[in-house]
Amino acid sequence: MAFALDRRRINGPEDSFPPSFDLDASQWKLGDPRKDRSPADIRSIFLQPGLISQANGSAYIETAKTKIACAVYGPRQSKNTTYSEMGRLNVEVKFTPFSCVRRRAPMRDAEDRSIAVAIHQALVSSVRLELLPKSTIDIFITIIESDGLEGCVASGSVAASTALADAGIELLGLVTSCAASVVGKEIWLDPTEEEARLAKGTVVVACMPALQKITSIWQAGETKVAEALACMDACQEKCTEIHSVVAQALLESAKI
Amino acid sequence: MASISTSKAEISYIRTGLLSNPPLRADGRGLHDFRTISLETGVAPLANGSAHLNIGKNPHDGGGGTEVLAAAKLEVENVDGHGDGVNGGRIVCTVSCSPSAYPHLSAPALDDLQQDMSTLLHQTLAHPSLHPPNLGILAGKKSWLLNLDCVVLADAGNTYDALFMAARAALWDCKVPRTRAVEYKASSAAPGAKVLASGEMDVDVGRDIEAQQSGFDTRSIARAVDFELPDYWDEGEVLGGSDRWPVCVTLNIAAPPPSSSSTAPCVHYLDALPQEEAATPLRLLLVFSFPPSSSSNLQAMRILGSGELESNQIRDFVASGEQYGQKIWNALNGKLKEEDVRRGQKARDRFARR
Numbered sequence: 324m325a326f327a328l329d330r331r332r333i334n335g336p337e338d339s340f341p342p343s344f345d346l347d348a349s350q351w352k353l354g355d356p357r358k359d360r361s362p363a364d365i366r367s368i369f370l371q372p373g374l375i376s377q378a379n380g381s382a383y384i385e386t387a388k389t390k391i392a393c394a395v396y397g398p399r400q401s402k403n404t405t406y407s408e409m410g411r412l413n414v415e416v417k418f419t420p421f422s423c424v425r426r427r428a429p430m431r432d433a434e435d436r437s438i439a440v441a442i443h444q445a446l447v448s449s450v451r452l453e454l455l456p457k458s459t460i461d462i463f464i465t466i467i468e469s470d471g472l473e474g475c476v477a478s479g480s481v482a483a484s485t486a487l488a489d490a491g492i493e494l495l496g497l498v499t500s501c502a503a504s505v506v507g508k509e510i511w512l513d514p515t516e517e518e519a520r521l522a523k524g525t526v527v528v529a530c531m532p533a534l535q536k537i538t539s540i541w542q543a544g545e546t547k548v549a550e551a552l553a554c555m556d557a558c559q560e561k562c563t564e565i566h567s568v569v570a571q572a573l574l575e576s577a578k579i
Numbered sequence: 580m581a582s583i584s585t586s587k588a589e590i591s592y593i594r595t596g597l598l599s600n601p602p603l604r605a606d607g608r609g610l611h612d613f614r615t616i617s618l619e620t621g622v623a624p625l626a627n628g629s630a631h632l633n634i635g636k637n638p639h640d641g642g643g644g645t646e647v648l649a650a651a652k653l654e655v656e657n658v659d660g661h662g663d664g665v666n667g668g669r670i671v672c673t674v675s676c677s678p679s680a681y682p683h684l685s686a687p688a689l690d691d692l693q694q695d696m697s698t699l700l701h702q703t704l705a706h707p708s709l710h711p712p713n714l715g716i717l718a719g720k721k722s723w724l725l726n727l728d729c730v731v732l733a734d735a736g737n738t739y740d741a742l743f744m745a746a747r748a749a750l751w752d753c754k755v756p757r758t759r760a761v762e763y764k765a766s767s768a769a770p771g772a773k774v775l776a777s778g779e780m781d782v783d784v785g786r787d788i789e790a791q792q793s794g795f796d797t798r799s800i801a802r803a804v805d806f807e808l809p810d811y812w813d814e815g816e817v818l819g820g821s822d823r824w825p826v827c828v829t830l831n832i833a834a835p836p837p838s839s840s841s842t843a844p845c846v847h848y849l850d851a852l853p854q855e856e857a858a859t860p861l862r863l864l865l866v867f868s869f870p871p872s873s874s875s876n877l878q879a880m881r882i883l884g885s886g887e888l889e890s891n892q893i894r895d896f897v898a899s900g901e902q903y904g905q906k907i908w909n910a911l912n913g914k915l916k917e918e919d920v921r922r923g924q925k926a927r928d929r930f931a932r933r
Contacts, residue, residue, distance in 0.1 A: 340660075436691070437698040448885045523708060526880075536887035542880035545708035545868070548897055551877045559890060 332429070341424045351521065353507050365501065365513035365561055370481070370572040372489040380490025384482040388470035388515070393482040395490040397460040410455030414443040416464045416479065423469055438476055439464075445480040445500055445529030445539040451493040460492060471516035473502035473525050476541065480529050485569050489576065496531035498538060499565040503528075503554040505546050510554055512561055526551060528558035532566040584683070585857040593858040597833040598846060604855070610848040611903065614644070616744070618911075620752040620918045626650035628753030628818070632745040634850065635735055646680075646732040649745035651753040651818075655716065656724040668714025668722040672701040673729070674742060680734040693731075700729065700742060703825065703866055703879040704750075711819040716758050717803050723755065725818075736852045739864055743827035744911060750824045751915050754815035760803035825868035825878040826911060828904045830896050833859040834886065847896060849903060861886030863896050867904035875901055 328334060351358065360366075366387040375381035378394035385391075398410060416439040418427045442464065450460065462483050469475050480500035487494060504514040504522035511518055519525055524544030530537045537559070542551055596603040602610050614635035623629035628651040635644035656664035663669070674696035681689055703709075704727065714723040727749065729742055834845040851859070866879035880897070882888065888896075 436694055437702075440695060440698075444882065448887045524877075531887065534887070535889060537890060537893060538882070538887050540880050540882050540893070542877065543702050544706050545876045545878060547874060548877050548901060551880060552894060552897065555890060555893065 329429070334428070335426065353521075357506075357509070357511055357518075362509045362511045363557065363561075365565075366515075368478075368481075368565065368568050370485060370568060372485050372573055372576040378486075378490070380486045380488070380492070382482045382485035382489060384478050384485070386474065386478055386513070388468055389474045389478050390467040391464060391475065391478050391482050392467060393462065393464045393479070393486045395460065395462050395483070395486040395492070397490075398455045398458040398492065399461075401457055401459045406457060408453075408456050410450075410452040410457075411459045412443060412447050412450055412452060412462070413459055414439045414446070414462045414464065414483070416442065416466065418466045418469065421468075422466050438466075438472065438479065441476045441527070441539065441541050442479045442483055444541075445476075445498055446483055446487070448536075448538045449484065449494050449496055449498045449531055450487065451495060454493055460487070462486065469516075471502075471514060471519045473504070473514060473519055473527050474516070476500070476527050477502045477513070477529075480539075481565060481569060485573065488569075488573055496533040496536075497566060497569050498529055498531055499562040499569060500527060500529035500539075501558040501561045501565060502526070503558050505544075505550050505554065510550070510557055512557060524551070526554040526558065528555055528562065530559055530562050532559075532563040585854055589854065590858040591836075593855055594833055594836070597848060597855070597859070598835060602846065602848070604848075605852060608850075610846060613850045613907075616910075618744070618748055618914050618918070620748055620915065621922050622648070623650045626652045626749075627755070627815075628749045628751070630745050630748030630752060632741055632748065634737055634741050643735060644733065645735045645738055645741045647729055647738070647741045647745040648732060649727065649729040649742075649749035651749045652726045652728070653753075653755060654724045654726065656722055658720055658722050664722055664724065666715060666718055666722060667710070668716075668724065670701075670705040670710070670714075670725045670727060672704050672727045672746070673697045674700055674731065675728070676731045676734075680731050696729075696731075696738070696742060699739070699864075699879070699881065700727075700746060703743075704746060706878070709820065709823055709825075709868075709878070711821075713755055713816065713819040716806050717760055720804070721806060725753070734853065736856055737829060737850045739829050740827050740850070740907075743825065743866060744907070747824040747826060747911065748915060748918075750818060751821045752918075753818040753821075755818055756808050756815040758806040759809050761805045761807050762803045822912075823868050823870060825866045825876075826904055826907045827864060827866045827879075828900045828907065830863040830865065830900055831855065831859050832861045832863060832886065832888070832896075834861065845892065847899070860884035861888075863888070863893070863900070865897060865900040865904065867901060867908070869905060869908050875904070 369385040370382065372382045374383045375394045378396055380395040381393060383392045401411060416435045418435060420427050420429050464479050464483060466475055477500040480498055484498040488497060501512060502514060502525060503510055503512050504519055504525040506522045514522060524546035527541040528537060529539040617633045617636055618630060620630045622631045630649050632647045633644045637643040658664040658666055674693050676689055676693045678689060714725060716722050727746060729745060731738055830847040831851045832845055832847050862883040864881040864883060868876045868878050
């Protein structure tokens with residue numbers, strides 16, 4: 324870690340620890356109902372396209388504690404000289420140092436890339452890259468506050484797709500994404516970090532509701548096959564609702 | 580993934596072959612046939628468990644094929660809140676790709692590739708649901724860190740299946756050294772006991788319960804401060820949950836090109852060659868575990884590559900993937916048991932005959 328230390332900024336202590344609070348008296352036990360919302364509810368979404376004026380397209384999404392800003396630059400000429408017939412989609416994800424409970428040093432690490440890969444997978448088949456030879460579309464995603472990996476992947480995909488539409492890049496359809504987790508016998512949609520920790524397994528689905536096509540599935544943990552498929556269906560249904568939120572947000576920003 | 584340069588004509592040739600009826604593949608296999616797999620365990624003498632796996636070795640000269648080496652190595656880690664150590668131990672999986680397996684990739688691209696493979700392997704195998712029960716040493720003090728390192732020595736397609744099979748074999752083979760807790764105690768407790776030079780003596784936990792009880796000491800903290808290894812270094816108990824480590828099935832999906840007007844349905848095939856991987860970029864990765872008493876578990880599912888699927892297609896793919904997974908699972912278990920016998924019973928017999 325020390326080899327990449329940036330001396331121009333205040334690096335902070337080498338290791339830091341989040342304060343630990345006294346545990347809540349009302350601990351959740353297996354079999355209890357979900358706190359705060361019903362299993363099939365997702366957190367309310369605030370979505371605003373076009374906040375970053377410098378970028379060709381941008382979007383800001385907020386679902387409870389998850390806050391993500393996304394900017395799209397391009398299509399612009401690829402920097403490397405090799406000819407490519409298809410355009411390239413380049414996704415970069417950054418966590419702000421204060422985005423998680425434990426401070427993240429301002430450097431690229433492994434988790435950034437795994438989220439970027441998941442978002443790339445969700446988006447790549449929706450963008451008409453065959454129309455953009457020799458060019459690159461750069462998507463920069465900044466996670467300002469994170470509440471679980473699954474939520475970041477799902478909200479990041481929605482924000483990126485909105486930003487792509489805001490940039491006027493030709494798409495086959497808007498991509499929306501939703502996460503689900505299997506807790507006990509129930510399926511909880513859009514889990515928070517704490518709920519994902521309680522879960523046996525989690526599924527993140529990205530799809531294009533307008534075409535009824537699934538572009539990405541990301542499943543981890545132990546689930547029965549039937550449970551995973553049930554999660555997929557539940558997510559797909561919710562994605563249709565999120566699609567209308569995205570369409571509404573884009574319509575409103577286009578009117579101004 | 581590994582995009583070796585394949586011309587458009589070649590891509591269309593391979594795709595047409597896969598979609599034709601009956602399907603045609605370059606090496607004459609059926610769509611759902613695997614190449615031959617060879618496996619050997621215990622190849623790395625310094626690791627706690629290791630395996631060497633090859634898919635598609637050429638039967639004539641013994642060359643070619645995807646080659647993966649996996650080794651599990653245990654390290655003792657402090658659980659003190661400063662490092663990453665946790666009670667009950669943890670698993671870290673890494674994959675490194677040899678540059679000789681990917682001569683066409685630049686160094687940063689190779690880094691990205693091995694990081695993607697590491698992420699998938701780590702997220703799947705280090706998930707709490709698969710955590711083995713015997714990686715703890717002393718609660719709150721010491722635990723085992725299991726490093727599972729896989730090296731891709733050669734890539735001739737289907738790396739993910741090979742990686743998971745090699746990982747399962749290495750973890751199956753892994754032996755955790757037995758440990759015994761040790762605690763120190765003031766010498767005044769038992770006169771006549773063997774007193775060490777420093778004025779302390781060591782007592783095994785639970786041996787002298789009466790001697791431990793003192794009128795002043797009412798704390799209920801664990802008193803064991805260190806551990807020792809009662810065995811020789813290469814013996815130990817089998818890593819717990821060895822029958823749960825999953826296997827991976829990669830379903831390569833060949834769809835007719837969107838521009839063509841053909842109505843051929845999408846087909847899936849297994850164990851792709853590198854050329855076939857380049858021709859059909861869409862893949863569905865399914866990682867299954869088959870516990871003996873209940874129905875199968877899905878441990879990971881990913882769509883890789885550009886392309887999209889409908890939900891009923893995914894249902895069909897998962898259903899057929901489960902059957903292939905079961906076959907791989909049974910064959911792998913058979914081979915692993917055979918390897919255990921070869922290295923245990925037969926080796927002893929051979930030694931006795933000498």
